[in-house]
Amino acid sequence: MKELDAIQLRRYGVDGSQEQNGLALRRRSATRCNPKRDSGITVGKESGNVLFCIDFARGCCSDGSECSHRHEIPKFPQDEANPHILNSEFDIFGRKRSILLTAWEKAQRRKEHGANTLDLAALELSNIRPPQKQRSELCGGTVKQDRSVAALLDIQVRKAVGQFGDIADLRIHLERGLTKPAKVIVVFKGRTQAEFAKEALTNQGLVPESRELLQVKWAPFEQSVPFDLQPTKAPYSANLTASIYTNKNNVQVEDISWDKYLDATSQRYYWANRFTLQTTWTNPEDQGDKEEHEDKEENTREEYQRQWTPHLDPRTGATYWAHNVTKEVTWLRPHPT
Structure with a gap:
């Protein structure tokens, strides 16, 4: 496990977990995790360390293959069933679950709802800009599209978020008026993948070229269960x-x-x-x-x-x-x- 010195604690406690701060106090991250490009064998994995690198999740690990943690996304169900990875004391990055990370948690003196609920594997992504309707060059008329705005947003979210874990269910919530930010509930197959995706999406836009700043938090438990229960x-x-x-x-x-x-x-x-x-x-x-x-x-x-x-x-x-x-x-x- 990486030594938690002063710099590491400052990075863990401030820079990486501002998802519940006010938008005016937050800033877009300069780095972004790209699992397809950045995943690989590390010294930590070869030596038997099962925990994941939090800097890799944020796209800013400078240790590369010499890192003492794993540089890959969690695998379902192998990592989900490992008590050394998923347990009630530490998260998948090795941080104590009792530590108050965000400014909201420190102000409220309590953990965010769902932060320590191991059965909860769903994230609520808000402040998402819906895809804009295409318009023709003449008189600004709209162009007939094969897919609805919700369907286009569904494709975008699955492509952007699906790289961090297996999506079991996804629900789009659009406000009246397509210019207003949308909200999405993403249900992962396992808690380990949800914890990794939450850290990877914090202080990010849905896609690198987008201008929004996502608000990422744990979804209410009643919204986190897939509706398609097949017996x-x-x-x-x-x-x-x-x-x-x-x-x-x-x-x-x-x-x-x-x-x-x-x-x-x-x-x-x-x-x-x-x-x-x-x-x-x-x-x-x-x-x-x-x-x-x-x-x-x-x-x-x-x-x-x-x-x-x-x-x-x-x-x-x-x-x-x-x-x-x-x-x-x-x-x-x-x-x-």
């Missing part, structure tokens, strides 16, 4: 004992007949309840304190159903349902069988 049967399933538990909002939820599935898109496991059609990325055993019971109460099912709220997906125009308490999402209208 591809896993090699095995977990049928848990039926029970009723009280979650953090003091709402009783029935836990019965949970099966484990593999999401074909993100290659992540999730759990589905055959009785309530509930889906969740986390093991139901870890969602609350359970109490054994014998009688199933009807009001538990009714309370669970009242927590579902319909939403409109701006990308597809379809309606999906999100649970206000457990934060699951589903394309199907939830109802008890």
